[in-house]
Amino acid sequence: MNEYEWLYARTRQGRERGPAPARALLDALGTPDARFGSLRVVGTNGKGSVCAMLEAGLLAADIRTGRFTSPHLTHFEERVRVNGREISAAQTAEFVAWAQQHAPEAAFFDLSLGLAAQVFAASGVQTAIMEAGVGGVSDATQALRNVRALLLTNVALDHTATLGPTTAQIARDKASAALPGVPLLTTATAEALEVVAQVAHDHGAPLYTPHSHPALFALPHLPTLSGPHQETNARLALAALRLLGSEQASSERVLDAALKASWPARLERFAVQGRSVLLDGAHNPAAAAALALAVPHADVLLFGSLARKDSAATLNALKSVAAVRVFTHPAPPVAGEPQADLQVLADLYGGLITEDARVAFRQALSLTPAGGTLLVAGSLYLAGTLRPLLLAMRDASPTD
Structure with a gap:
């Protein structure tokens, strides 16, 4: 069994869900997630596209950037990138060898997250874009420290066996990833937005939406990625760049780079x-x-x-x-x-x-x-x- 077969065999089945196992793994790795700031991206759809736009914008701002996404399309290393470059197969193999000895019972997603955090810390990443797997507060990425913003794309019925059978329940799980004082930006609508707003208030998280902050979510031009849904994704990515970036990170050049981002297998x-x-x-x-x-x-x-x-x-x-x-x-x-x-x-x-x-x-x-x-x-x-x-x-x- 090679390192990839071993990794893929670490399914969630029979393993504890939630952030606690991921936190234990990150602590065993020396708490690498405390050495960079994280932008967490949660939601039912559009997470990967938002991550791609954020990465393109941050790189244009000369910010050393990490990106953790899932699933991959053709090979595992697509999931972890530093400054726009995928990690090497040798880095994966080295991490798996460590995990086989020190974390043999860890789940696949937790291991992938741990690998990303370790690489980002070692590579001097300043800001890491971290895509959730399933849910929000119940997801392994909830274990991350030094979270600077939570981006919630949208809420729809998916993973109902894990998150609940209704839109409101799913919205509550995703929005409950909110942290006191940490901005929560969302393009969710209707019932989901009502739940998100209540959760943000309860958690003390400042809430930003296209309705409350229209200038923050404005598009100077359409994104390269096709489809009306990508316009919504672009609004969320640009809002985060404007809100969290320095003057340089929210410049016209940076926003234009974000809008020109590509993302395979999305139309x-x-x-x-x-x-x-x-x-x-x-x-x-x-x-x-x-x-x-x-x-x-x-x-x-x-x-x-x-x-x-x-x-x-x-x-x-x-x-x-x-x-x-x-x-x-x-x-x-x-x-x-x-x-x-x-x-x-x-x-x-x-x-x-x-x-x-x-x-x-x-x-x-x-x-x-x-x-x-x-x-x-x-x-x-x-x-x-x-x-x-x-x-x-x-x-x-x-x-x-």
């Missing part, structure tokens, strides 16, 4: 064999609804999901986008991860079943007319499986 476009392929990681009903607004029509939909997700509801949000559908399986890193029942999806919505994702992609591409559009969605694991193939197959551009 990422490829030209393949004279067709447009849109790759997106939408994996819950709210994300799928946002995707449908951004892409109201495609010729073919290639969809794959995991059993622990509400696959039918996610697909329902996309059913009007494409009349031709192909269903397949993602390839998650954890062996044996239950995947959605493709026959159930095909019976509900109609379509072809091809279990192997790469074969399914070629089939879906062949069903897409020349000049047409193929949309790939349903899972970041599916996006991660297919993205290397898309990079290899994409049509040459005039500059290639």
Whole structure:
């Protein structure tokens, strides 16, 4: 078993949830999280995009920056970056060797967080962007010290078995990550915002929203990332840069850099064999609804999901986008991860079943007319499986 197989086998199953185990691990590492400031990013969707924009802005401000995100698309080291560069496989291997001896019972996410904190401290990171895994107060990132701001993107139904079956319960878990005196910025709306506002008041956390501070959340121009939902994500990222940065960190140049950030598999476009392929990681009903607004029509939909997700509801949000559908399986890193029942999806919505994702992609591409559009969605694991193939197959551009 290599270091990655060992890491991926450290699932949460049978292990304690919450920040306490992560705090114990960080203490065992010498409390590296106390040596840099953290911007915590929580929410149902959009966390990764917000993190990418924050990173681009902070780097443009010449701030030594760390970024911790999940999941990865193609390889583990995507999760941990210092100044825009992924850590090395050797750093992962060294940490795993330590963990096998000193923290053999720790969970995968806690270990990933510990690795990130250790690398950030050793690399002299000034500000680290830390994406939560699941939830807020119940997430391992709640263990972090020296948190300078909490960013809450939005709240929708996802991970209901862990966070609760209602939007209000999920909002309370995420918002309860708030800390006294630490700014809480959010673009949540409606019922979720009401809960967030009450929790922020109870916790003594200053609350910033587009309604309360419109100038803070203003967009000088649209972001490079496509879709109306990315405009909302951009407002949150820019608000944090303006609120927390020095004059340099909130300059026009810095904000422009944030708005030009890229983030793979978020409505990422490829030209393949004279067709447009849109790759997106939408994996819950709210994300799928946002995707449908951004892409109201495609010729073919290639969809794959995991059993622990509400696959039918996610697909329902996309059913009007494409009349031709192909269903397949993602390839998650954890062996044996239950995947959605493709026959159930095909019976509900109609379509072809091809279990192997790469074969399914070629089939879906062949069903897409020349000049047409193929949309790939349903899972970041599916996006991660297919993205290397898309990079290899994409049509040459005039500059290639």
